Amino acid sequence: MLIEIKKLDKDYVMGDIVVPALMDININIAQNEYVAIMGPSGSGKSTLMNILGCLDTPSRGEYLFNGVDVNSLDDDHLSIMRNKEIGFIFQTFNLLPKLSSLHNVELPLIYAGYSKDERFERAREALRRVGLEDRMMHKPSELSGGQRQRVAVARALVTKPGILLADEPTGALDSKTGVEIMALFDELHREGNTLIVITHEREIAEYSRRIIYIKDGRIFSDEPNPKKI
């Protein structure tokens, strides 16, 4: 099992008050699954994404990633985990505006310690995969929204991570471009990648093979997507 989450709780402490954000979460995700985590805003889905993405740690319970207990990792090892195993795709792309597409895609490889030549080869390969090889030297401001999100996808892919974690990937795009990005996700899934998409939109969740619905910090339902079977 790639991801095993058992009896996971997450609390936020606000002054003297403890606010529970996630309660009794149990999820298993296998290699090459395509999962959507759905829920209204404030349901706790972003908190779950942060924990899945090793940006945050649970208050209680267990999170095993490939058998590694994420809860026991220190800050440096969490960073290495994010670098090697997680590919983030954000709603607002989160590219560095002053760097070219190529340099943006190279960034994770720089932190992973790859040589210059290797970085260039792998980043170019990733950009080719998302169809932007001819936009390598363009800065984000010179690209359309859809192209920017493709660069972000290339950046997420470039370290060949265990999971791709997308947070509202189409939230900042028009519907036509959104459909293109979701089609790209489909292809990536077919190529063997494991995808987790966090969204509040039913249509986006419909692209996945399995939908986990979260409400008030608890898992409300966890079922295969009937339309894709």
Add this chain to the structure above:
Amino acid sequence: MQLEENVHIALHALLDHKFRSFLTMLGIIFGVASVIAMLSIGEGAKREAIAKYQDLGVSNVIVREKKMTSAELEEVRSKFSPGLSLSDAAAIMDVVPDVEQIAPQAEKEAEVKFADKSARSTVIGITPTFIKILNYETENGGFITQEQYDAKAKVCILGAGLARLFFPDSDPLGQMVKIEDQWLEVIGVMKPKALFTETVGELSSRDLNNDVYLPLSTFNTRFMKENVLSSEIQQITIKVKHSDRLPETSSLIRSLLHRHHFNNEDFNIVIPYELLKQEEKERQIYNILLGAIAAISLIVGGIGIMNIMLATVMERTREIGIRRAIGARKADIMSQFVTEAVALSITGGIIGVILGVTLSLSITWFTDVTTYIQLYSVFVAFAFSVLVGISFGYLPARNAANLKPIESIRYE
């Protein structure tokens, strides 16, 4: 994370805000420039002083006749003081233990003539020991020999300035110059001496290059004294064997002369070494003061860097969040911002070094203050600026590294 990437980011950040970076660096620039200029002025003054006192001889004691009006002169003579004399010199040589060499000299202001040219100069009667004690060399011809001295030969050695004035194109050796009513043969020319720009004790400032030297024996037989009451000689230069015993030796000479002169204070004793020490001490206080000013300037520069780095970290919170999310460790973020602070301070340091060197050179060029830039001072100033960058960049960089990735990535 690779240094190359850090430097790349740092230089980009610096160039993206050229004016802001420049303002930030000003403190460092002026700090480094003032350290270099200050050290070069201090070193210049030191070298000048050493050269000056080396001319007088750092292991010498100089006894010099006091300048007196004719009334004062009459008074000391009426109190039986014979004034400085060759017998004083002989007594010092005999009685004082630590004396190595002694050189008496007599002086007189006189007109020196050659062909249609003439110059007012100081004519100095000396003994062959003179050149062994004082830091003089001839650049052409020789010095007065014992034979010439004993024979009271009518020979002289010209100062470099006088030689240039009288013989701009021709060889002065063997030429005859006229001093008062005496013709003297030129047997040598002194090497040029630095201007004696300030009065040291009883030694007043003048251009030593206009002096004329001749045997003291010749001087005493061929020339009239300025005044019938004038002393036989005007100065005795004593070289001691051990310069650490200078104070004792000089006080011994003082009491000896006192007795010989029947307690008349008609002479002064100058110890160049003591004056050198004293001047060094005064300069040290001055150096400490200037050093403190330079240090304050560097610290203020550092605070400027810290201030701008804190603002930069704030501005780039989101960038930090993104970098953390894709795998940068705290140490990566930390080194990125320290590198940026160091890039600012190094650039400031380089500009400061250029400014400081230019400043030193133009001080020498436009004023008569001597400066001397030592290589170590450039390195010290530069190293300080790097140190300032690291130490004042540390806190903002730590702030950046400690930002929470989840919060900073959503920072607008």
